[in-house]
Amino acid sequence: MSSCEGGSQSFDSKRPVGRLGQARLLAGCVTAIVGLCCNAFAQAACSDAPVEYQSRGYRVNRIRITNPFSFFQAEKAEMDWLKAGLPLREGQVFSNARYNNGVKFISEKLRSGIPLSGQRFRLIVVTAKLLSCNSASTPPTLDVEYHVLTTDYRAYSSHLFEVKKAQAEEPATSAAVENTEGRFLFKPIADYNATTHAAGGFKSSVQLPNQLGAIGADFEQSSSSIRGDAEYQGDASTPYPLVNHLTWRVDYSYYKLPAGAVDISQGRVILQATGASKPLGSNGFILRYGVSLEGGNQQTTPLAAGQNTEHTTPGSGYGALKSYVGVSAPLTSHQSLAASYGVEFGSANSSPQLDFTKHLVNLSYLGRLHPKPSADNSFHRMLTIEAELAGGFIQHSKDVPTPERFFGGDNTQFFMPGDAWTIRDGPFIRSIPENNLNGAQSGLLGGASFYSISTTWSVPIWGRALIPKEVTQNGEFRKNLQFAEGTALSALTLFYETNSPGLQSALGQTQSLLNTLDTLSQQLSAIKAQNPTNQSLIAQIENAQGDADFLARSLKNAQTQKGIGLDQDVADNQVSPLASVLQDLDSVIPAVSPNDPELTTTRSALVSAQDSILEDLKSINPKVAADKARKQLNLVTPVINELVDEINLFSVSPVLAVDAARIWPDRFGTRFGIGGGVRFSLVNFNVTLGYSFNPSPHAGEGRGAFFFSMNVADLFFNSLKGN
């Protein structure tokens, strides 16, 4: 098997995950997918309505709460915790009401038990079904399965990917680590690829308390390679749009890797600072930037006889000042683009002199095109295209450290080691093992310039939609979705209207109305006392008093809600509380008016207060608040639409991989890679594996190589743009 790194890259996940992470995550993903398949087919669903089983006295044999993310330990623990509180218990007689309430219980517990702090969006879907209904047993039994789907997207990682990357690399631990102080991680790693052969080592890190960052050390060795580094990393967020997130690293790294007939090695100390802006502009583009100061040494051994070492330094000191700027932005609702430029000013010795300058560009494209449901509506089909164009050249006035030249293959070095935003520092081609596109056939040792293009095409052919089809195909679901959106728009509009001067002025007049109601109540009490035997009048008065008291309470409620509800308390219609009071008085006044003109005066005062408040309320421009509410809801609606119409819980897709790359100077020209494979996707986490053929192999390149990649796609990169 060839390199496990490289392969297709998603936008914000341009950096391949670590090899250990790949192995563990693949295992976890396969387990999850197998689990899903088993869950889907191992147990037959019960065919009758749930209430039928209740009436037949079925007992609950087993209750399960399943979650496709259960291979995350935190998720599994959460599900186990939820099961203990379910209204329905194993061994009990089946109750349809408790079965239904279990769905609500789980949904509420997940919402209230897992704070949304730091996260931007979350979907929780809970469904339930009955399985393994066994009428032959005594008593008859059944199993209950609650299926839970949740998505957590942090505000930061909606567009940036450090957190998601960490989750991909550490599926069993990252969820817990994020909220844990002083967490220590250590894990052995094992790996194989055609260039380095079998390798083993470890990764370790300590999360420092009080958000002071993390220190870590990694080491991996094979018979032909060594990689190791030790680092401290910290990060911080700021309220400034251009400096939304900052990361700093101090790192010592060393590697020795085969590159054709030679070994190249480099040891260096790196001081690095990188940052990202908030989404900017109307299309929500994000700026990335970074600077790095590096120093160390490099060696190349052994040099082959006749190796052209012009403009190369087999062994030397090394120093560099690097900087980059990048941007990621949505193009359309389903397409996104990322671009980067990096420049390095380097020295081949310990003195701060300029020996060479390196320029690098990266352009990446991600498109999810033509989404449509599968024939049986069980999953969503769409063409996913990932493309990357990379290129670079070295201006070398003097010597160039060999590792700084361009070496290509199915894994490349990255311009800023350790940085989450990645810029390739060499040509990427999946049909040639790591470092084996190096110009050796032309007597060279690495290239002075390069370009590479890689494209990956995939279409799901099997899977399951994230929102179950029994939900989305139910007309009630979409109807109620529209209901929810419409209601939310109204509620938000009212909420934003509370800041309007008109509503505040109307609220200011509420006390006067309350005082008038108090007067009215006293007057009605007096009339009641004066007519103790007139039962008909007393009934009318008590009705009016009740309505007046209710209006007073409702007005006080409006005061506590900053005016929400006030317009309906005093509305000039047939049903408002004030209208009811006026109607009551219209019945009472004819009976007492000749003897009590004050009641007529009080009614006039009520109407006057009503007119004044309504006049203030008319000054509110509803469009301003409605526009603001609509803007907020524009965050939600596209996300819901994507979830309902485009996102799969899991899917399997054939993959076509087409690559081209070359370095200069090299007399054999452009190399190609044409391959196929398969992609397993679990919501937005993709594992892709396949084989890429080299149609015209040259010495040392081989006929092809396996490729394997994992990435986390940003599902809502366009839906959340600009927010």
Added chain:
Amino acid sequence: MGCTPVSVSFELITNDQLTKIAFGLDKTCNDDGSSGWAITFELDQRTTPTGTFAECLKLAVVVNDKNASKCEATARNGLDTNQTSYALGPAATAALDYKNGVGTLEQAQKQAQNVIAVRQDA
């Protein structure tokens, strides 16, 4: 299987981290074989991005199909601003009155029905 209970909940924190919006859709399978949907809308706020959210308003509405045009329009498009205001104002007051023993169930039901009656566009 005739009916599948479902609970769908959407939550979203706005860019300033101060407001949280939540939708909830709950489908219940009733003992008589019918199904019903209940919808909740919740708005929470906090004063600082790291503070604790406090509930500002919460709507819980049971959707029942009725023939009245206002009810149909409500089921189709959601509560309009009049209805939402009424639900949060007089109807909420009546519900609280009943809960606190101050008002009657009839009064609470009447005010709840008025939520449909005050719709503007039908």
